[in-house]
Amino acid sequence: MSKTATKAVSRKDMTRAQWTWKEMKKNWVGYAMIAPFIIVFIMFTVAPVLVSIVVSFTDFNMLQVPNFVGVDNYIRLFLDDDIFLIAIKNTFIFAGIVGPSSYLMSYMVAWFINELEPKIRALVTLIFYAPSISGGIYTIFGTLFSGDAYGWANAWLKQLGFITEEINWFEDADYVMPLCIMVSLWCSLGTAFLSFIAGLQGVDRSLYEAGAVDGVRNRWQELWYITLPSMKPQLMFGAIMSITSSFGYGSIVDALCGNPSVDYCAWTITHHLNDYGGSRYEIGYSSAIAVILFGIMIGANKLVKNLISKVGK
Amino acid sequence: MxxxxxxxxxxxxxxxxxxxxxxxxxxxxxxxxxxxxxxxxxxxxxxxxxxxxxxxxxxxxxxxxFRNFKDLFVLMNTSWVPFSRYIFNTVLVTVTGTLGNLLFGSMAAYALSKIMFPGRKWIFTTIRTSLMFHKTCTAVSNFILMSALGMVDSYWALIVPAWGHTLGLYLMKQFMETNVNNSVLESARLDGSSEFKTFWVIAMPMVKPAWLTLIIYCFQDLWNAGSSIYIHSEQLKSFHYAINQIVAGGIKRAGASAAASVIMMIVPVMVFVISQSKIIETMGSSGMKD
Incomplete structure (x- = not known):
């Protein structure tokens, strides 16, 4: 850091471009170190994203030469596509519930178990983390809430006299959303959770000592004034994870309720996107959906970033 | 401390x-x-x-x-590509993809957070923003690019994109910022250590908890990868794909299917348990906080 400070004095003698060039030459090793990652990243992420954004203004369908159609795809989405509006509604309901709940749950559990003895902590971490690491294990809910009498929930509700007819859990519009939300929460203690645990272990212990001297009275104050502010980068990382997974969800619904879900009651933007992009090959139209989802997620990210900057104040 | x-x-x-x-x-x-x-x-x-x-x-x-497991193994032996080949495919892709991501991602993360080169903020913003773009839409352009590079229907189509997995870099960068002390790096530089050496010898051990998270995440992502649009040859397909094919036989195979989901689950859980015990142990004694 001291190097840049001394440079800043001589900076006045140079134009901005000259100074930038000088800094670039001095720190060339930085570019060398990001190069392997950046090359792959540009090839497989940046370029395709830019291409998709351009394609969203065309009628590309893999068969004919694409024509430029301006914002027609976007107009069609909002004015002509009733299912898309259902998808937006469902996505917001889902993301609005699962995103914040899974985020808070991940943080609270990580924070609670951080105080346990290392051996017990490892075991408890495993119990909470296992559902999300195990890939498709959530399909077990299909068996637990199976629509016939062999489903665990139906069998016991019947046995205990709460219901007389089996409930067709995943084909009844009243139950699909709540169940999918429950299953998503069940396997939502994932990467964000792990990064919180790791982040908590990296908090400088001497800060707690200092805090106790400065009058931090209980664990909640300690959390708010010391722990949370020292792990803001992890909080931001967890937020991005929650946003991308809660807005991009869909595979749980497909596995449990079939595709499409009954009356589109759990149909989300991702489903709509996969439907047009993956099944109908209307790439232009599906790119427009992706751009809208992109915009929504960036907005959510901005919002969360503002919230996190208020932590500890 | x-x-x-x-x-x-x-x-x-x-x-x-x-x-x-x-x-x-x-x-x-x-x-x-x-x-x-x-x-x-x-x-x-x-x-x-x-x-x-x-x-x-x-x-x-x-x-x-153990009948369900036996049934599953019998079913596995009926497939015309030997099952060991599917396992080999998944292990190869998972291990090389994960290690490449860990190495390239951490190196770039170190440079982005600790070397003050012009443009780093702009680059990082791009990386973070790209996380929000849905994969389905980039699939078509990716496919075109891969066929131009001759990577379609080879292991490279699965391995190389994993190296540039954004999440790994993002995670590493966040940890480099909180866990790596600038003054330690500064004194290493004054002692004449090159940036590569500083990164490898000093910064990397300080972010071990992040390795665990990255390895687990990347591993689980690649392990659970089912069929891919980039792979057509049966003998290059993944274990997950193959196991799903054979248990998709309805009620008759309910037992084998339950056994299959346990096998799919046990491997990532084992990786988690092993890497957790290794990494968290060393972390306690490495004195990463001054």
Whole structure:
């Protein structure tokens, strides 16, 4: 850091471009170190994203030469596509519930178990983390809430006299959303959770000592004034994870309720996107959906970033 | 410094018995919610056929049997590509993809957070923003690019994109910022250590907890990868794809299917347990905090 400070004095003698060039030459090793990652990243992420954004203004369908159609795809989405509006509604309901709940749950559990003895902590971490690491294990809910009498929930509700007819859990519009939300929460203690645990272990212990001297009275104050502010980068990382997974969800619904879900009651933007992009090959139209989802997620990210900057104040 | 965090000391520091009890109760309730479906999934795989269709179903097994696993292995032997090939494919892709991502991602993360080169903020913003773009739409352009590079229908189509997995870099960058002390790096530089050496010898050991997270995440992502649009040859397909194919036989294969989901689950869980014990142990003694 001291190097840049001394440079800043001589900076006045140079134009901005000259100074930038000088800094670039001095720190060339930085570019060398990001190069392997950046090359792959540009090839497989940046370029395709830019291409998709351009394609969203065309009628590309893999068969004919694409024509430029301006914002027609976007107009069609909002004015002509009733299912898309259902998808937006469902996505917001889902993301609005699962995103914040899974985020808070991940943080609270990580924070609670951080105080346990290392051996017990490892075991408890495993119990909470296992559902999300195990890939498709959530399909077990299909068996637990199976629509016939062999489903665990139906069998016991019947046995205990709460219901007389089996409930067709995943084909009844009243139950699909709540169940999918429950299953998503069940396997939502994932990467964000792990990064919180790791982040908590990296908090400088001497800060707690200092805090106790400065009058931090209980664990909640300690959390708010010391722990949370020292792990803001992890909080931001967890937020991005929650946003991308809660807005991009869909595979749980497909596995449990079939595709499409009954009356589109759990149909989300991702489903709509996969439907047009993956099944109908209307790439232009599906790119427009992706751009809208992109915009929504960036907005959510901005919002969360503002919230996190208020932590500890 | 770690010594300060003994049990006795913590009670003195702002902890109440009531709070401890409340938190423990909450953890136990949540833990049961987490465990029950897992236990059910595991016990399903050990149930003999008559118990799979018993009314009302039990969470536990009465007469555990390995029959479902045996059935699964018999089914595996009927596939015309030997099953070991699918396993090899998945292991190869998972290991090379994960290691490449760990190495390239951490190196770039170190440079972005610790070397003050012009443009780093702009680059990082691009990386973070790209996380929000849905994969389905980039698939077409990716496919065109890969066929131009001759990577379609080869392992490279799965491995190379994993190296540039954004999440790994993002995670590493966040940890480089909190866990790596600038003054330590500065003194290493004054001692004449090159940036590469500083990164490898000093910064990397300080972010070991992040390795675990990255390895687990990347591993699980690649392990669970099913069929891919970039791969057509049967002998290059993944274990996950193959196992799903053979158990998709309806009620008759319910037992084998339960066994398959347990096998798919056990590997990432083992990787997690092993890497956790290795990394967290070393972390306690490495004295990463000054």
């Amino acid at each position: 770690a010594k300060l965090r003994t049990r006795k000391h913590k009670v003195v520091l702002n902890r109440s018995v009531g709070g401890d009890a409340g938190i423990t109760t909450m953890l136990v309730i949540l833990g049961i919610f987490m465990l029950v479906p897992m236990v059910y999934a595991i016990s399903q795989s050990f149930k003999p056929l008559d118990e799979l269709w018993i009314f009302p179903p039990h969470l536990y097994v009465i007469n555990p049997t």
